[in-house]
Amino acid sequence: MAAAMPALAAATEVARLPFLGYNTWNRYGCDINETLIVETAQAMKDLGLQDLGYNYVNLDDCWSLKNRSADGRLVPDPIKFPSGIANLSSVIHGMGFKLGIYGDAGYGTCAGYPGSFGYEQVDAETWAGWGVKLLKYDNCYIPEDRVVKGNVRSRYIRMRDALNNVAEQSGADPIVYSLCPWGWDAVWEWGKEVGQSWRTTGDINPWWGSLASIINRNSFITAYADFGAHNDLDMLQIGNGNLTVAEAQSHFTAWAFMKSPLLIGTDMSALAPEFLEVLSNQEIIEINQDPVYGKSISPFRWGINPDWTWNETHPAQYWSGQSQNGTIVMLINTLDTPATLFFNLTESPWLLDGYEYAVRDLWAHKELGYALRNWTQELPPHGVAALLMHDPIEEPADTWPLCAEWFQCSLPNLTRLGL
Numbered sequence: 001m002a003a004a005m006p007a008l009a010a011a012t013e014v015a016r017l018p019f020l021g022y023n024t025w026n027r028y029g030c031d032i033n034e035t036l037i038v039e040t041a042q043a044m045k046d047l048g049l050q051d052l053g054y055n056y057v058n059l060d061d062c063w064s065l066k067n068r069s070a071d072g073r074l075v076p077d078p079i080k081f082p083s084g085i086a087n088l089s090s091v092i093h094g095m096g097f098k099l100g101i102y103g104d105a106g107y108g109t110c111a112g113y114p115g116s117f118g119y120e121q122v123d124a125e126t127w128a129g130w131g132v133k134l135l136k137y138d139n140c141y142i143p144e145d146r147v148v149k150g151n152v153r154s155r156y157i158r159m160r161d162a163l164n165n166v167a168e169q170s171g172a173d174p175i176v177y178s179l180c181p182w183g184w185d186a187v188w189e190w191g192k193e194v195g196q197s198w199r200t201t202g203d204i205n206p207w208w209g210s211l212a213s214i215i216n217r218n219s220f221i222t223a224y225a226d227f228g229a230h231n232d233l234d235m236l237q238i239g240n241g242n243l244t245v246a247e248a249q250s251h252f253t254a255w256a257f258m259k260s261p262l263l264i265g266t267d268m269s270a271l272a273p274e275f276l277e278v279l280s281n282q283e284i285i286e287i288n289q290d291p292v293y294g295k296s297i298s299p300f301r302w303g304i305n306p307d308w309t310w311n312e313t314h315p316a317q318y319w320s321g322q323s324q325n326g327t328i329v330m331l332i333n334t335l336d337t338p339a340t341l342f343f344n345l346t347e348s349p350w351l352l353d354g355y356e357y358a359v360r361d362l363w364a365h366k367e368l369g370y371a372l373r374n375w376t377q378e379l380p381p382h383g384v385a386a387l388l389m390h391d392p393i394e395e396p397a398d399t400w401p402l403c404a405e406w407f408q409c410s411l412p413n414l415t416r417l418g419l
Helices: 002-013 034-046 085-094 120-130 152-170 184-194 208-218 245-257 273-279 282-288
Strands: 020-023 056-058 098-104 134-138 176-179 197-199 230-232 262-264 298-301 318-323 326-332 339-344 355-361 366-372 374-379 384-394
Touching: 020 034, 020 098, 034 056, 034 085, 056 134, 085 098, 085 120, 098 120, 120 152, 134 152, 152 176, 152 184, 176 184, 184 197, 208 245, 245 262, 245 273, 245 282, 245 326, 245 384, 282 384, 326 374, 366 374, 366 384, 374 384
Parallel strands: 020 056, 020 262, 056 098, 098 134, 134 176, 176 197, 197 230
Antiparallel strands: 298 318, 318 326, 326 384, 339 374, 355 366, 355 384
């Protein structure tokens, strides 16, 4: 227990809020180089995304050579990165960003480059020496049981300890530690003791079915997200594949409101204006970056299915949570056709009986009036409503019925109403 305490303390200070930025994998896979990275960072600046908080630029797999150096160190690919990672880090930091990098808790990375198992300390020293500020740590090429003599958690703890050792020796903040064990071994149960974020599923794909599946899985583990402890729903696919604008809005809203890291992963030079608008929604980003409430939204009703139903096609549709400016509500139409979603305000634990609420649409960026007792929303296929319910006022004295929910509604003399 004593050995875990420094990491617990660090988790509350490092990456207290979900990190925002860019990752190369979804769009480029192994086809990366230093020119691409610098051009992507410049595009992030030019498009105004850096000003909105997207401040990490992260290399994914395939940045190194296939073999370590004679002294056991990772070597940047000299063709892809002729100036080296340390120089790239300096350039990226000079542009106002932070550089992130990729590693693996096994013998090799998922693309077959050197992993860090058995080299945790030397790799942590190498990355820190290059000025790296974030590590995405994958889970491929796992050593056999008799070598590990542990489990997924223990392999990730090895790198946690190395990162903390390097930080303690240098006096610098630890590198942000982004675990990527794909939801194995119930990582949400122990991730906060080890890093600051943890992948909860396998890899995301740029189509609706993948998004719905990830939303479904995460609907059951929302309680684990908090400051310095983030369920990672995987990198954004906005701008990739054939996602509609409505689907992209649902994607961004769900990821942001569940307090996932938000990492763009598309070709910034070809990003369509409608998808840039999605990624640039400041009102949605402000919920993700709320300094007062670190908890994720959670479902208050599933909708199509009975509550607590596992359904990768039709996940929970009715969600709410707290923010510094009021109660946030997310409604998702999981159908392939337009739908009308209706709920009573008191179904959410954060909306109070006896009040009506001003309603702000965080996608239309306008006030919609007041909600009294309930709310109805028309949504396109796979569309979303992102609502802020705020500034409650007492409902009119003549509001009828006397209770929004008749069950057990009573007068002081124990007369039950609505029977």
